[in-house]
Amino acid sequence: MQLPSRVKLVDVGPRDGLQNEKQPVPAPVKIELVHRLQRAGLREIEVTSFVSPKWVPQMADAAEVMAGIERRAGVRYSVLTPNLKGFEAALTTRPDEVVVFGAASEAFSQRNINCSIAESIERFAPVVEAARRHGIKVRAALSCAVGCPYEGEIAPERVAQVARQMKDIGVQHLGVADTIGVGTPRKVQRALEAALRHFPLDEVSGHFHDTYGQALANTLAALELGVWQFDASVAGLGGCPYAKGATGNVATEDVVFMLHGLDIETGIDLEALVDAGASISAHLQRPPNSRAATAILNKRQ
Amino acid sequence: MQLPSRVKLVDVGPRDGLQNEKQPVPAPVKIELVHRLQRAGLREIEVTSFVSPKWVPQMADAAEVMAGIERRAGVRYSVLTPNLKGFEAALTTRPDEVVVFGAASEAFSQRNINCSIAESIERFAPVVEAARRHGIKVRAALSCAVGCPYEGEIAPERVAQVARQMKDIGVQHLGVADTIGVGTPRKVQRALEAALRHFPLDEVSGHFHDTYGQALANTLAALELGVWQFDASVAGLGGCPYAKGATGNVATEDVVFMLHGLDIETGIDLEALVDAGASISAHLQRPPNSRAATAILNKRQ
Numbered sequence: 303m304q305l306p307s308r309v310k311l312v313d314v315g316p317r318d319g320l321q322n323e324k325q326p327v328p329a330p331v332k333i334e335l336v337h338r339l340q341r342a343g344l345r346e347i348e349v350t351s352f353v354s355p356k357w358v359p360q361m362a363d364a365a366e367v368m369a370g371i372e373r374r375a376g377v378r379y380s381v382l383t384p385n386l387k388g389f390e391a392a393l394t395t396r397p398d399e400v401v402v403f404g405a406a407s408e409a410f411s412q413r414n415i416n417c418s419i420a421e422s423i424e425r426f427a428p429v430v431e432a433a434r435r436h437g438i439k440v441r442a443a444l445s446c447a448v449g450c451p452y453e454g455e456i457a458p459e460r461v462a463q464v465a466r467q468m469k470d471i472g473v474q475h476l477g478v479a480d481t482i483g484v485g486t487p488r489k490v491q492r493a494l495e496a497a498l499r500h501f502p503l504d505e506v507s508g509h510f511h512d513t514y515g516q517a518l519a520n521t522l523a524a525l526e527l528g529v530w531q532f533d534a535s536v537a538g539l540g541g542c543p544y545a546k547g548a549t550g551n552v553a554t555e556d557v558v559f560m561l562h563g564l565d566i567e568t569g570i571d572l573e574a575l576v577d578a579g580a581s582i583s584a585h586l587q588r589p590p591n592s593r594a595a596t597a598i599l600n601k602r603q
Numbered sequence: 604m605q606l607p608s609r610v611k612l613v614d615v616g617p618r619d620g621l622q623n624e625k626q627p628v629p630a631p632v633k634i635e636l637v638h639r640l641q642r643a644g645l646r647e648i649e650v651t652s653f654v655s656p657k658w659v660p661q662m663a664d665a666a667e668v669m670a671g672i673e674r675r676a677g678v679r680y681s682v683l684t685p686n687l688k689g690f691e692a693a694l695t696t697r698p699d700e701v702v703v704f705g706a707a708s709e710a711f712s713q714r715n716i717n718c719s720i721a722e723s724i725e726r727f728a729p730v731v732e733a734a735r736r737h738g739i740k741v742r743a744a745l746s747c748a749v750g751c752p753y754e755g756e757i758a759p760e761r762v763a764q765v766a767r768q769m770k771d772i773g774v775q776h777l778g779v780a781d782t783i784g785v786g787t788p789r790k791v792q793r794a795l796e797a798a799l800r801h802f803p804l805d806e807v808s809g810h811f812h813d814t815y816g817q818a819l820a821n822t823l824a825a826l827e828l829g830v831w832q833f834d835a836s837v838a839g840l841g842g843c844p845y846a847k848g849a850t851g852n853v854a855t856e857d858v859v860f861m862l863h864g865l866d867i868e869t870g871i872d873l874e875a876l877v878d879a880g881a882s883i884s885a886h887l888q889r890p891p892n893s894r895a896a897t898a899i900l901n902k903r904q
Contacts, residue, residue: 522820
C-alpha cells in the first residue's frame with residue numbers, strides 16, 4: 303500500500319502539552335521551546351490558547367508568549383480561540399491559524415466546554431467568520447472522535463455529523479482527535495473516513511493520544527488512508543486528566559522515528575527534536591515521555 | 604485490508620523477561636506468573652531457558668520451574684535449549700516446544716552466543732534432530748532480523764539466508780525478532796517476507812521490542828501480511844542490554860488491547876492479564892511497563 307511521501311507534523315507541546323502541567327511554566331521557557339521546535343524543523347507549532355486565565359491559568363501568558371517568538375519564514379503559529387473574545391485577543395498577536403475545540407461526544411462537550419455540541423457550533427460560528435474576514439485559517443479540533451470517558455465508543459456517524467456542522471460554519475480543517483487514546487487502527491480509520499465525507503484529504507489531520515500505547519499503530523492506519531497531517535507533542539508533553547498517571551499526546555519523537563523509518567519526509571531533524579524534548583523535560587524535572595527519545599538519549603551516554 | 608481473525612500470543616515474560624532482571628526471581632514467583640498467565644488465557648508460555656547457570660544465573664532454576672507448573676490442557680510450554688546439553692536437561696521436564704536462539708547478524712551472533720552464524724547452525728542441528736526424534740517441535744528465534752547494535756540495518760537477504768539454513772536443519776517455526784526495536788513497519792514487513800520465502804505463513808511469528816515505541820505499529824504491519832503469531836511479554840518484562848533504561852519486549856497488554864480493538868480473537872482476558880502483570884511488577888517493585896496496563900490500573904482506582 304502506498305503511503306504519503308511526506309508528512310506535516312504540528313507540535314502541540316507548547317499548548318496542549320504545557321496546559322496540562324500543574325506548575326505554570328514561565329513564558330521564556332515556552333518561547334525557548336517554540337524556538338527549539340522550529341530549529342528542529344517543525345513547520346507548524348500550536349503555541350498557546352487565548353482562554354480565560356481563571357479557567358486555564360497555565361495559558362495566562364498567551365500574548366506574551368506570542369509576542370516573544372522570533373518567527374521563522376515557513377513556520378505557522380497556531381493558537382486556540384474558544385470564543386470571539388479569545389479570538390479578538392489572539393488577533394493582535396498575528397496567529398497564522400486559529401483553532402476551535404469541539405467534541406463528537408455530547409457528554410464530553412457538556413463537561414469540558416460547558417455547552418452542548420450545538421451550542422458550541424453556535425459559539426464557534428462568529429469566530430470562524432471573524433477569522434476568515436481577517437484571512438486567518440480556522441482548524442477545528444474534534445475531541446472524543448473515537449471514544450469518550452462518559453459515553454464510551456463514539457459512532458463514526460456522530461463524527462460525520464459534527465464534521466458537517468463544522469464545515470457548514472466555514473471551518474477549513476478538521477483535526478480528528480482520539481482524546482482518551484482508546485482508539486485502535488480500524489476504529490481510527492472509520493472516524494477519519496467519517497471526517498473525510500465532509501473535508502478533503504488535505505484538510506483532515508489525526509491527533510492521537512498514546513494512553514493505551516496505540517498512537518503509532520493508529521498513525522500507520524491513518525497514513526494508509528492517505529492522511530498526511532498529524533498533531534504530536536514533543537517529549538509526550540501533556541496528559542489526559544481522565545486517565546491519571548497515563549500518557550497523553552503521542553510523543554513527536556516516536557512519530558518522527560516511525561515516519562523516517564518509512565522513508566516519509568518530515569523536514570524534522572530527530573536529534574534536534576530530542577534535544578528540544580530533553581530541554582523542556584529537564585525544566586519539568588522528569589524524563590521525556592517518549593520511547594524513541596529515551597532510547598536515543600541512552601545511546602548518547 | 605483483511606486481517607487475521609484470530610491471533611496466538613506467546614508470553615515470553617517468564618523467560619525473556621525475567622532473564623534480564625538483575626535480582627534473581629525465586630522459582631515460586633515464576634511459577635505463580637505462569638499460572639496467572641494461563642488463567643488469563645495465554646495458550647503458549649515461554650517458561651525458562653536450559654542454559655549454563657554460570658552464564659545466566661537467573662535461569663538456574665529451569666527444571667524446578669518446569670516441575671512446579673500445574674499444566675493446563677491446551678497450553679503449550681516452551682523452553683530455550685541453546686545446545687544438546689541444554690536440550691537433554693530440558694527433555695526430562697517435558698516441554699511442548701524447544702527454542703534455539705540464532706541471529707541474522709554475524710557480529711551479534713559472535714558477541715551474544717560466542718560463535719559465527721554458521722557455527723550456531725551446526726550447534727543447533729543435533730538439538731533439532733533430537734527434538735524431532737522425541738516429537739518436540741522446534742522454533743528458532745532469529746534475533747536482529749531488522750537491525751543490529753553493531754552492524755546497523757540488516758538486509759532482508761540475510762534474514763532469508765539464515766531462515767533457509769534453519770529450515771534445512773529441520774527447524775519448524777521461525778520467530779523473526781527485532782531485538783533492539785529499531786524496526787519500523789515496512790522494514791519489519793520486508794524481514795517477515797524474507798522469512799516467508801522459506802517458512803509457511805503458519806510457521807512465522809513476530810517478536811518486536813518497543814524500545815523506540817514502534818512495536819504495535821510493526822505488529823499491525825505484520826498482521827497486514829497475514830502473520831498471526833507474536834511473542835509479547837506481560838508488563839513489558841525484560842529489556843535490551845544494549846539500550847540502558849529503554850524498554851524491551853512489547854507488553855502483552857498493549858498488544859491485546861490493539862487486537863481486541865481490531866476485533867481479533869486472542870482467547871485472553873485483558874483484565875486478568877493486567878492482574879498478572881501487576882502481580883509480578885509488585886514483586887519487582889516497579890510499575891508495569893505497559894501503557895494499556897497503566898491506563899487500566901488507573902481507571903480501576
